[in-house]
Amino acid sequence: MTSSPDKPLDEFSLIRRYFHHDAQLAGQDDSVVMGPGDDAAILTPPAGHQLVMTQDTSLEGRHFPADMAASDVGYRCLAVNLSDLAAMGAEPLWFLLSLTLPEVNEDWLAGFSRGMFELADAAGIALVGGDITRGPLAVSIQATGAVPAGLALRRSGAKSGERICLGGVTGAGLHGLHLWQQGCRHGPAIDHFRRPQPQLSLGLSLRGLASACIDISDGVLADLNHVLEASGGLGATLDEAALPLDAAILCDCDHEEQRRLQLQGGDDYVLLFTLRDGAAVPAGCHVIGRVDAQPGVRLYSLAGECRPLSATGWRHFG
Amino acid sequence: MTSSPDKPLDEFSLIRRYFHHDAQLAGQDDSVVMGPGDDAAILTPPAGHQLVMTQDTSLEGRHFPADMAASDVGYRCLAVNLSDLAAMGAEPLWFLLSLTLPEVNEDWLAGFSRGMFELADAAGIALVGGDITRGPLAVSIQATGAVPAGLALRRSGAKSGERICLGGVTGAGLHGLHLWQQGCRHGPAIDHFRRPQPQLSLGLSLRGLASACIDISDGVLADLNHVLEASGGLGATLDEAALPLDAAILCDCDHEEQRRLQLQGGDDYVLLFTLRDGAAVPAGCHVIGRVDAQPGVRLYSLAGECRPLSATGWRHFG
Numbered sequence: 133m134t135s136s137p138d139k140p141l142d143e144f145s146l147i148r149r150y151f152h153h154d155a156q157l158a159g160q161d162d163s164v165v166m167g168p169g170d171d172a173a174i175l176t177p178p179a180g181h182q183l184v185m186t187q188d189t190s191l192e193g194r195h196f197p198a199d200m201a202a203s204d205v206g207y208r209c210l211a212v213n214l215s216d217l218a219a220m221g222a223e224p225l226w227f228l229l230s231l232t233l234p235e236v237n238e239d240w241l242a243g244f245s246r247g248m249f250e251l252a253d254a255a256g257i258a259l260v261g262g263d264i265t266r267g268p269l270a271v272s273i274q275a276t277g278a279v280p281a282g283l284a285l286r287r288s289g290a291k292s293g294e295r296i297c298l299g300g301v302t303g304a305g306l307h308g309l310h311l312w313q314q315g316c317r318h319g320p321a322i323d324h325f326r327r328p329q330p331q332l333s334l335g336l337s338l339r340g341l342a343s344a345c346i347d348i349s350d351g352v353l354a355d356l357n358h359v360l361e362a363s364g365g366l367g368a369t370l371d372e373a374a375l376p377l378d379a380a381i382l383c384d385c386d387h388e389e390q391r392r393l394q395l396q397g398g399d400d401y402v403l404l405f406t407l408r409d410g411a412a413v414p415a416g417c418h419v420i421g422r423v424d425a426q427p428g429v430r431l432y433s434l435a436g437e438c439r440p441l442s443a444t445g446w447r448h449f450g
Numbered sequence: 451m452t453s454s455p456d457k458p459l460d461e462f463s464l465i466r467r468y469f470h471h472d473a474q475l476a477g478q479d480d481s482v483v484m485g486p487g488d489d490a491a492i493l494t495p496p497a498g499h500q501l502v503m504t505q506d507t508s509l510e511g512r513h514f515p516a517d518m519a520a521s522d523v524g525y526r527c528l529a530v531n532l533s534d535l536a537a538m539g540a541e542p543l544w545f546l547l548s549l550t551l552p553e554v555n556e557d558w559l560a561g562f563s564r565g566m567f568e569l570a571d572a573a574g575i576a577l578v579g580g581d582i583t584r585g586p587l588a589v590s591i592q593a594t595g596a597v598p599a600g601l602a603l604r605r606s607g608a609k610s611g612e613r614i615c616l617g618g619v620t621g622a623g624l625h626g627l628h629l630w631q632q633g634c635r636h637g638p639a640i641d642h643f644r645r646p647q648p649q650l651s652l653g654l655s656l657r658g659l660a661s662a663c664i665d666i667s668d669g670v671l672a673d674l675n676h677v678l679e680a681s682g683g684l685g686a687t688l689d690e691a692a693l694p695l696d697a698a699i700l701c702d703c704d705h706e707e708q709r710r711l712q713l714q715g716g717d718d719y720v721l722l723f724t725l726r727d728g729a730a731v732p733a734g735c736h737v738i739g740r741v742d743a744q745p746g747v748r749l750y751s752l753a754g755e756c757r758p759l760s761a762t763g764w765r766h767f768g
Contacts, residue, residue, distance in 0.1 A: 165500060166604065170680070171537040171664060172504035172595070174602045177495035182483060185578060186490035187546040187592055191585045219489040228505040230548075230590045260503060267509045268585065272548045274505055274592035277490070284492045286484065346489060362488070 143264045146236065150245040151229070153252070153259055163225060164258050173260035175226055181278040183225075186216035192269035197312055202240045203247030204326040205271065210251050211328045212349070213275040215401040218335035219347040221285040222277025224257035230272040231264045255332055285338060285345035290363035290406040292425040294343055296370070297417045299331045299403035301378045302352050303393030306400075307385065320381045328401040335403060337414055342405040351396040352420075353429060353441060355404055360423070363406075369430045369438065370395075370421035395431075395441070461582045464554065468563040469547070471570070471577055481543060482576050491578035493544055499596040501543075504534035510587035515630055520558040521565030522644040523589065528569050529646045530667070531593040533719040536653035537665040539603040540595030542575035548590040549582045573650055603656060603663035608681035608724040610743040612661055614688070615735045617649045617721035619696045620670050621711030624718075625703065638699045646719040653721060655732055660723040669714040670738075671747060671759060673722055678741070687748045687756065688713075688739035713749075713759070 147168055165174040177183060190209045192198050200208075210227070217224050229248075233241075252259060257275065308325025316322060331347075338345060344363055346355045360366045375394050382390045406423055413419055424430075429441045465486055483492040495501060508527045510516050518526075528545070535542050547566075551559075570577060575593065626643025634640060649665075656663055662681055664673045678684045693712050700708045724741055731737055739750075747759045 166602075170605050171534040172502040172540070174538070174597075174604075175501045175503060176599070177499075177501055179497075181495075183493045183495055184490040185493060185544065185546060185592075185594075187548050187580045187590075189548040189550060189581060189583050189588075189590060191550065191583055194583065194585060216489040220492070222490070226503065228503060228592055230505050230507040232507060232509065232588065262505045263507060265507050265509055265512065267512060267588065270507075270550065270585065270588060272505070272507060272590035274503075274546055276503075279492075281494070284484075286492075287488050 146241065146264050150241045151259060151262075153245075153249050164260055167258065167260045168262070173226070173228075175260065178278050180281060182281050182284060184217060184220040184222040184277045184279060184284055185274065186213055187272065187274040188212050188216070189270055189272040200326065202243030203250075206244040206246065206248030207251050207327045209271040209273055210248050211330050211401065213273045214251070214255055214257065214330035214332060215328065215347040215349070217275055217277035218330045218332045219285065219345050219403055220277065220279065221283060221335045221339045221342075221345065222279045223336065224255045224275065224277050224332065226258050226260045227252070227273055227275040229259060229262035231262065232267040232270040233264065234267065234269055255330070279339070283339045285335065285342055285405070287344055287346050287359045287362035290344040290359050290366060290423050292366055292423050294406040294409065294423045295413070295419045296356065296368055296421045296423060297405050297407055297413060297419050298352070298376060299334050299405070299417050300400075301376045301381065302348055302395075302400045302402060303390065303397040304378065304381045304400060306397030307382055307393050309399070320378070324381070325399070328399065330401055331403045334414060334417070338403070338405055341408060341411040341414075343408050345403055345405040348400040348402050348404055349398055351398045352404060353395050356429060359404070359406065360427075360429070365427055367424040367427045367429060368421055369424055369432055370441075372431055372433045374418060374420045376418040376420070464559065464582050468559045469577060469580075471563075471567050482578055485576065485578045486580070491544070491546075493578065496596050498599060500599050500602060502535060502538040502540040502595045502597060502602055503592065504531055505590065505592040506530050506534070507588055507590040518644065520561030521568075524562040524564065524566030525569050525645045527589040527591055528566050529648050529719060531591045532569070532573055532575065532648035532650060533646065533665040533667070535593055535595035536648045536650045537603065537663050537721055538595065538597065539601060539653045539657045539660075539663065540597045541654065542573045542593065542595045542650065544576050544578045545570070545591055545593040547577060547580035549580065550585040550588040551582060552585065552587055573648070597657070601657045603653065603660055603723070605662050605664050605677045605680035608662040608677050608684060608741050610684055610741050612724040612727065612741045613731070613737045614674065614686055614739045614741060615723050615725055615731060615737050616670070616694060617652045617723070617735050618718075619694045619699065620666055620713075620718045620720060621708065621715040622696070622699045622718060624715030625700055625711050627717070638696070642699070643717070646717065648719055649721045652732060652735070656721070656723055659726055659729040659732075661726050663721055663723040666718040666720050666722055667716055669716045670722060671713050674747060677722070677724065678745075678747070683745055685742040685745045685747060686739055687742055687750055688759075690749055690751045692736060692738045694736040694738070
C-alpha cells in the first residue's frame with residue numbers, strides 16, 4: 133500500500149539473496165517440486181502419510197530480546213515450530229517464513245538466514261515460500277511434517293496409571309531469559325534460551341510408545357495439565373526426587389527457585405509424554421510421575437509429603 | 451516472555467471462542483483429522499495430488515487501513531492468500547492463522563472471524579491452526595491447496611505468440627484505496643478494495659488451458675513482467691482498446707488516470723494468464739495482447755501507435 137519501486141533492495145531481491153537456499157532445495161528433499169519464486173510452492177506429500185501443520189509468530193521484545201544476535205533469532209524462531217512437529221512425532225518436511233522487518237539491514241538478514249538454515253539443514257526441513265513486509269520485527273513460521281497415517285502423537289491419549297516422562301531438563305529456558313535480562317550473555321542456561329533444541333529424534337522414537345505427547349512451552353505444570361485435560365480430565369502425581377535437574381544450569385538458584393523453574397518455567401522445548409504400559413523409557417528420558425484418575429496434580433515431595441500443585445504455569449496471550 | 455496468567459481471556463480461550471468453527475471442520479472436509487487445539491493439526495492430503503502452499507502477512511496501516519471494519523480485514527487477509535491458490539489452479543484445503551493483536555477486543559475479534567469465515571466457508575477452506583500473540587495488529591495466513599499431480603499453473607510456461615488474458619477488470623483495488631484515503635466508504639471500487647474476490651473457479655478451469663498464470667497483486671505490468679521473466683525473458687504487446695474497463699468503477703478518473711490504474715494499480719487479485727494455442731477464452735475473461743519473442747512490453751494505443759511501457763508497477767518491500 134505504501135511501498136515504492138525505488139527501495140535499494142526490493143522483496144524479490146531480498147528473498148533471492150537470503151532465502152534461496154539451493155543446497156537445501158536441491159539436496160535431500162525431492163518432495164519440493166517448486167520452492168520460492170511463484171505464487172505458491174508446489175510440493176509432493178509422502179504417500180501413506182498424514183501431514184501435521186503448525187504456525188507460530190515470534191515478536192521482538194516479547195518472544196526474543198531486541199539485542200539477541202540475528203543468527204540466534206533465526207535459529208530460535210524455527211526451533212519453536214520444529215518442537216511442535218517433534219511433539220507430534222512428525223518428520224519435518226517444509227516451512228514457510230513471513231518476515232516483518234523495520235528496515236533492510238543486510239547484516240541482520242545474513243545472520244538471521246544463517247542461523248535459521250543451520251537448524252533447517254540439521255533437521256532436514258526445506259524453506260519453500262513466504263514473504264517479507266515492512267513493520268515491527270516479527271517472524272511467523274508455518275512448518276509441515278509427516279507421520280505414517282494414524283501414528284501422530286496427540287495430547288489426548290494419556291491413561292490412568294501410565295508413567296509421565298520428560299525428554300530432558302526443564303527450567304533452563306526461563307532461567308536463561310532471567311539471566312539475559314540481568315545482562316548475562318554466556319553459559320549453559322543462556323545457550324538453552326538462545327538455541328532451544330527441538331527433540332525431533334525423540335518424537336519419532338515415541339510413535340507407538342507414547343500415549344500422549346506435548347512440548348514444554350508453557351512449563352511442566354501447564355503443559356501436563358493440557359495433556360490431562362485433553363485426555364478426559366485425569367490427574368497426576370509427580371515425584372519431586374525424580375524431576376531432572378542440571379545443577380550446572382540452575383546453579384545460582386536456591387532450592388525453591390529451582391523447583392519453580394523446573395515446574396513452571398516455559399520455553400524449554402523438551403517433550404513431556406506418557407508411556408504406554410510395558411514400553412521402555414527412552415534413553416535420556418526421566419520418569420517424573422504417574423497419571424491418576426483423581427483430577428489435579430500433586431507433588432510427592434522430598435520430605436515425603438504429598439501436596440496439591442496449582443494448575444497454572446504460563447498461560448500466554450503474548 | 452512478558453505474558454502473565456491473569457489476562458481476562460487467554461490465548462486458549464480466545465482461540466476456542468472465535469476460531470473453533472465446527473461447521474467448517476465437521477462439514478465438507480474429512481481431510482481434517484484434527485484441527486486446532488494440539489501442538490499441530492493432523493491432515494490427510496488427497497491421493498494423487500500435489501500441494502501448493504503460500505503465506506502472506508497483512509499489517510494494519512500498510513496492507514489495510516486502521517479504520518477498516520474488522521470483518522473486512524478478516525475477509526481481505528484470507529482473500530489475498532486464496533488468490534495465490536487460484537493463480538496455481540489449486541483447490542483450497544486448509545489454512546493457519548497467526549494473529550497479532552494490540553489488545554483483546556472481543557468486538558473486533560468477533561467481526562474479524564465472521565468476515566474471515568464468510569470467505570473460508572464460500573471457498574471450502576478449513577482453519578486448522580495458528581496462534582494469537584500480543585503486538586501491533588498483523589495477520590499472517592498460510593494457505594494450502596491441492597492440484598492433480600503435474601497440473602499446477604506456474605508463471606514460467608508462457609510462449610511467444612500466445613494470447614495474454616485477464617480474468618476481470620483491473621485498477622479497482624488501487625482506486626478503492628485512493629478513495630478510502632479521501633474518506634469515501636461506499637461504492638464499487640471501495641467494495642473491490644475491502645473484499646477482493648479470489649478467482650478460484652477460474653483458476654481450476656485454467657488447468658491444462660493456461661500455459662502460465664499469476665494473480666494481479668503488483669499491477670498488470672509488473673505481474674506480466676514476472677510471467678515474461680519466468681518464461682525465459684519474453685516480451686509482450688498489449689492492445690489498449692482491449693483492456694477491460696468498468697466505467698462505473700473508474701468513473702471519476704480521467705483517461706490517463708484510468709490507464710495508469712488499469713496497468714499499474716495493485717491489489718486487484720484477478721488472474722492474468724497466457725492461453726495455450728487453440729484453447730477457448732474462458733467466459734468473463736479478456737484477451738489483452740500477445741506474448742512476443744522481443745523482450746519488453748509495448749502498448750498498441752487507441753491512436754494506432756505502438757509505444758514501449760516501463761516494466762515497473764509496484765515492486766514492494768512493504
